[in-house]
Structures are given as C-alpha cells and as structure tokens.
Amino acid sequence: MPRTRCRLETMHECAEHIWHIRMIPEQDIPYKPGQYLQVIMGEKDKRPFSIASSPSRGNVIELQIGATPGNPYPGQVLEALKTKGEIEVEMPLGKAFLHEDSDRPILLIAGGTGYSYARSILQYLVDHNMPRRTYLYWGVRNTLQLYEGEDVLEWANAYRDLTFVPVVQNPGIDWQGRSGLVHEAVLSDFHQLDHLDIYVAGRFEMAAVIREALHHRGVSDEHLFGDAYSFT
Numbered sequence: 001m002p003r004t005r006c007r008l009e010t011m012h013e014c015a016e017h018i019w020h021i022r023m024i025p026e027q028d029i030p031y032k033p034g035q036y037l038q039v040i041m042g043e044k045d046k047r048p049f050s051i052a053s054s055p056s057r058g059n060v061i062e063l064q065i066g067a068t069p070g071n072p073y074p075g076q077v078l079e080a081l082k083t084k085g086e087i088e089v090e091m092p093l094g095k096a097f098l099h100e101d102s103d104r105p106i107l108l109i110a111g112g113t114g115y116s117y118a119r120s121i122l123q124y125l126v127d128h129n130m131p132r133r134t135y136l137y138w139g140v141r142n143t144l145q146l147y148e149g150e151d152v153l154e155w156a157n158a159y160r161d162l163t164f165v166p167v168v169q170n171p172g173i174d175w176q177g178r179s180g181l182v183h184e185a186v187l188s189d190f191h192q193l194d195h196l197d198i199y200v201a202g203r204f205e206m207a208a209v210i211r212e213a214l215h216h217r218g219v220s221d222e223h224l225f226g227d228a229y230s231f232t
Contacts, residue, residue: 001090002029003040006061008085011078014064015147018113019078020052021063023087028059031092033124034117034199036227037061038090039077046090047077050201052116054123061089064116096199096225098124104197104223105133107190109210111182111202112140115148117227118201122152126159134159139167139182139202143175165189183210187217194218200226 006023014020031037033054038046053062067074080087098106098121106125108118115138125134140146146166156162167182168175178185183206190196193214200207207228214224221229 001093002027003088003090004029005086005088008081008087009060011081015145017066017068018145018147019063019065019067020147021065021081023061023063025059025061025089029091031055032097033120034097034225035092035094035120036117038093039080040088040090041076041080047073048093049074049077050114050117050120051091052119054120054127056124056127062116064113064119066113094227095230096201096227097121098199099197099225100130102197103132104195106135107186107193107196107198108134108136109182109186109198109200109202110136110138111206112145114201114203114206116201118199119148121199122155122162125162126155129159131161133161133163135163135165137165137167137182137186139169139185139206141169143168143172182206183213187213190217192218194220194223196223198224200224200228202228204228 004025004027006025009024010022012020036048036050038048040046049063052064065074067078110118152164156164167178167185171179200210207226
C-alpha cells in the first residue's frame with residue numbers, strides 16, 4: 001500500500017469539536033472519490049479517516065475529523081498535526097468509491113462527519129458536471145453540525161442534478177427543515193429505492209440500521225455501498 005508524508009497547510013474548527021484539515025502530500029497518489037486513508041501512528045496503530053476532498057481538486061488531501069474532548073483516537077492525530085506539522089498516511093483504501101460506470105441515480109446518506117465521504121463524491125460530480133441525478137441526505141444531531149450546509153446549497157444551485165436534504169435530529173424552534181432520523185426521511189421520500197446507487201457513511205450502528213431498512217425496501221447489496229459494510 002503506497003505511503004506518503006503529508007504537510008499540514010491549514011487546520012480550523014469548522015463546528016464544535018469538528019476539525020477541517022487541509023494537507024499537501026509529498027507524492028501525488030491516485031485515489032477515487034469516496035475512498036479513505038489511514039494515518040500511521042505506529043506500525044500496529046493505523047487510524048482510518050475518509051478523504052473529504054476529490055481527486056479532481058489537485059494534489060491536496062482534506063479530512064474532516066470529529067474529536068470530542070477525552071477521545072484520544074482522533075485527538076492524538078490532531079495533536080500530531082499541530083505539533084509536528086505533518087503526518088504519514090497510507091492510501092488509498094476502501095471499495096465504496098463512486099462507480100462511474102453506472103448511469104443510475106445516486107443517493108448519498110451521511111450521518112455527522114460521514115458527510116466528509118459524501119463531500120468527496122459530490123465535489124467530483126460537480127467538477128465533472130456528470131449528468132446523474134444525485135440526492136444528499138445529511139443527518140446531524142443539531143443545526144450547528146451542518147458545518148458546510150451553505151456550501152452544499154451553492155453546489156445544488158450550480159449542479160442542477162443535486163438535491164440536498166438536511167435532517168436534524170434535535171432541532172431548535174427556528175429550524176424549518178426536516179427533523180428526526182436521516183434514514184426515516186429517506187424512507188418517507190422514496191417509495192422505491194431499487195433504481196438507485198446508494199452510498200452510506202456514518203457510525204457503524206447507523207450504517208447497520210440503514211442497511212436493514214433498505215433491504216426491507218428491496219435494495220440489494222449490489223447497489224449499496226459503504227465501507228462500514230466491509231466489517232460487519
């Protein structure tokens with residue numbers, strides 16, 4: 001598996017406890033939209049993160065990492081970037097990348113920072129103006145976690161084939177959009193799903209619930225993609 005060192009270019013907190021990382025790799029390693037990398041903390045300590053950027057954006061790697069206080073798994077990676085200014089990564093990994101050979105409509109279902117996975121695919125679709133009907137359902141716990149909601153709306157205006165549906169689990173009184181669980185919003189909007197290529201990213205528990213619900217609606221694993229499903 002190819003490895004390269006990545007130099008930190010920028011790091012900022014895009015929402016509470018969610019960090020956007022922009023890095024420049026020493027070597028330009030080809031990857032597909034929707035793949036992930038592993039940060040090498042040690043030979044027996046490799047930590048996976050979705051690549052949040054598209055290969056169409058040049059020799060840059062972006063990550064979006066959720067790191068709540070007291071969680072050392074992502075926290076130590078962020079600390080290494082802050083103190084050393086670089087990390088070593090192994091990439092590309094994952095089979096849940098965008099299948100460009102398909103002409104089926106695309107449904108992206110993301111929970112929390114699982115949006116970073118969908119972001120890579122969306123950027124690629126927009127950059128290439130690919131004529132495929134695309135739906136993004138992004139589920140978050142509160143509106144503050146829609147940290148790139150405005151960006152996605154701009155993409156939807158530029159890329160007419162994109163429909164964006166944010167779903168907030170615990171909305172405030174000012175929220176006028178969809179509320180509840182993201183997969184329930186999907187099931188409410190789509191009576192048939194077997195004509196779609198469906199990409200899922202989020203916590204393993206969420207991904208498992210979504211797969212079971214989609215199976216009940218007639219979706220086959222042939223058209224259901226998610227790296228979480230490689231481990232369950």
